[in-house]
Amino acid sequence: MQNSTKIITQHWNDINPLKIEDYLNVGGYKALHRFVKKMSPRQAIEEIKKSGLCGRGGAGYPTGQKLEMVGVSGATEKYFICNLDESEPGTYKDRMLVDYDPHLLIEGVIIVALSVGAYKAYIYINGNYKKQKDILEIALAQAREKNFWGAGILGSEYDLEIEIFSGAGAYICGEETALINSIEGNRGEPKLRPPYPTDAGLFGKPTAVNNAETIANIPWIISQGGEKYAKIGAACSPGTKLYILGGTVKNPGVVEAPTGITIRELIYDFGGGLPEGKDFWFAQIGGASGKLVVENELDIPLTFSRDCPIPLGSGAVLVVDKSVDIHDLILSWTGFFRRESCGKCVPCREGTFRLDEIAGRLKDGKISDRDKQAVYDILWTLNNTTFCPLGKFAATAFSDAISKLKILGD
Numbered sequence: 001m002q003n004s005t006k007i008i009t010q011h012w013n014d015i016n017p018l019k020i021e022d023y024l025n026v027g028g029y030k031a032l033h034r035f036v037k038k039m040s041p042r043q044a045i046e047e048i049k050k051s052g053l054c055g056r057g058g059a060g061y062p063t064g065q066k067l068e069m070v071g072v073s074g075a076t077e078k079y080f081i082c083n084l085d086e087s088e089p090g091t092y093k094d095r096m097l098v099d100y101d102p103h104l105l106i107e108g109v110i111i112v113a114l115s116v117g118a119y120k121a122y123i124y125i126n127g128n129y130k131k132q133k134d135i136l137e138i139a140l141a142q143a144r145e146k147n148f149w150g151a152g153i154l155g156s157e158y159d160l161e162i163e164i165f166s167g168a169g170a171y172i173c174g175e176e177t178a179l180i181n182s183i184e185g186n187r188g189e190p191k192l193r194p195p196y197p198t199d200a201g202l203f204g205k206p207t208a209v210n211n212a213e214t215i216a217n218i219p220w221i222i223s224q225g226g227e228k229y230a231k232i233g234a235a236c237s238p239g240t241k242l243y244i245l246g247g248t249v250k251n252p253g254v255v256e257a258p259t260g261i262t263i264r265e266l267i268y269d270f271g272g273g274l275p276e277g278k279d280f281w282f283a284q285i286g287g288a289s290g291k292l293v294v295e296n297e298l299d300i301p302l303t304f305s306r307d308c309p310i311p312l313g314s315g316a317v318l319v320v321d322k323s324v325d326i327h328d329l330i331l332s333w334t335g336f337f338r339r340e341s342c343g344k345c346v347p348c349r350e351g352t353f354r355l356d357e358i359a360g361r362l363k364d365g366k367i368s369d370r371d372k373q374a375v376y377d378i379l380w381t382l383n384n385t386t387f388c389p390l391g392k393f394a395a396t397a398f399s400d401a402i403s404k405l406k407i408l409g410d
C-alpha cells in the first residue's frame with residue numbers, strides 16, 4: 001500500500017467542526033495569516049502552480065493556471081465560486097469535508113478569492129444539503145468575528161464578502177456555466193463556451209470556479225509549499241484524493257489516499273475487499289457518469305492525466321458483485337440522466353429519454369432487435385453531439401455495460 005499523507009482529513013474526528021477554537025488549536029488559519037502578512041497574491045498563485053494541484057471536480061484542470069487567468073485580469077470586478085453542488089450519485093466527499101472540517105474549506109476559499117483579486121466569493125451548495133449549509137453558516141459567522149473575512153482582513157487592506165448560495169438541487173447546476181446561470185437568476189442550464197468563466201463568468205466578469213475538495217488543499221499548499229505538495233502521489237496530478245468507496249465492500253466510506261493508487265489497492269487495502277461469499281464482478285469509477293472496470297483492469301493507477309484510461313471523476317468507486325441485478329443498476333443510471341437532462345439540447349433531451357425506455361424493456365425481457373440497433377445510434381449521438389458533457393456522461397456506463405458485460409449478447 002502507498003504511504004498515506006493526510007491533507008484534508010488530518011483533523012477529522014479530533015476537532016469539533018462547530019468550534020473555531022478547535023481549528024485554531026491545530027494550526028488553522030495560519031495559512032491565511034501567512035498569505036496576508038508574507039505573500040503577494042501573485043506569489044500565492046505561483047505556489048499553487050508549483051504544487052501541480054489539479055481540479056477535484058472531475059475534469060482535473062490545473063488549478064494554478066485557472067487562478068492565474070483570473071488573477072492577471074485587470075478587471076475591477078472579479079468573482080470566486082466554490083462549487084459544492086455535489087450531485088453525482090455515490091459522491092458525498094465535499095459534504096463530509098463540511099461536516100468534519102468546515103473551516104479548512106473556508107480558509108481555502110478566503111485565500112483563493114484574495115489571490116485572484118475577488119471582493120466577493122460564493123459557496124454554491126445544492127439546496128438539499130441543509131445540514132451542510134447550517135454548518136457553513138455557523139463557521140462563516142465565527143470566521144467573520146475573527147476578522148478572517150469582511151473588511152480589512154487581519155488589519156490588511158484586503159476586503160472580502162462571502163455568500164452561501166443554495167441551488168435548487170439539479171445535477172446540471174454543478175457544471176460551472178449552469179451554476180453561474182443559476183446564481184444570476186437564470187434557468188440552470190449550461191452556456192456556450194468560449195467565453196470561459198475565467199474571461200467572462202458571473203455577471204460577465206472574470207470568475208474562477210473550483211470544487212470544494214480542490215480548495216481544501218490550498219491552506220496546506222500555502223503553509224507547506226507547492227514543491228512539497230508536488231511530491232505526493234502521481235507526478236502527473238499530484239496530491240491526495242478523497243475516494244468514496246461504496247457498494248459491495250467491507251468498509252464503505254470516504255478515504256484520503258494519494259493519487260496514482262490502483263483501483264485494486266482502494267478496494268482491497270482500504271475497502272477491506274468484498275464480504276465473504278460475494279464475488280467481484282466490476283467497479284464503476286466516478287459515479288453514475290463513470291466508466292466500468294472489470295477484473296483485469298484493477299491494477300490501473302487512478303490519476304487525472306488525460307492518458308489515464310479510466311477517468312477518476314469525482315473519486316467514487318462503486319463495487320458491484322455478481323449477485324447484483326445489472327438491469328436494475330442500468331435503470332438507475334438511465335433514470336437519473338433522463339431526470340437530470342436540462343432539456344436545452346435535443347440529442348440529450350430525447351436520447352436520455354429513449355435510453356431509459358430501452359433500459360426498461362431490457363429489464364422486462366422485452367427488448368427487440370430494433371431496440372438493439374437503436375441503442376448504438378443513441379449512444380453515439382449522446383457521445384458526440386450534445387451541448388455539454390452530461391450527454392456523454394449518460395452514455396458512458398451503458399456503453400461499457402454493452403462492451404464489457406455483454407448485456408446485449410456478444
Ligand SMILES: Cc1cc2nc3c(=O)[nH]c(=O)nc-3n(C[C@H](O)[C@H](O)[C@H](O)COP(=O)(O)O)c2cc1C
Binds near residue numbers: 055212389
Ligand atoms: C454535468 C456536470 C456536473 C458537474 N458537477 C460538478 C459538481 O457537482 N461539483 C464540481 O465541483 N464540479 C462539477 N462539475 C465540473 C465543473 O463544471 C467544473 O469543472 C469544476 O467545478 C471546476 O472545479 P475544479 O477545477 O476545482 O475541478 C460538473 C460538470 C458537469 C459537466
Ligand code: SF4
Binds near residue numbers: 172340343344346389
Ligand atoms: S447535454 Fe443535456 S444537460 Fe447538457 S445542455 Fe444538452 S440537454 Fe442540457
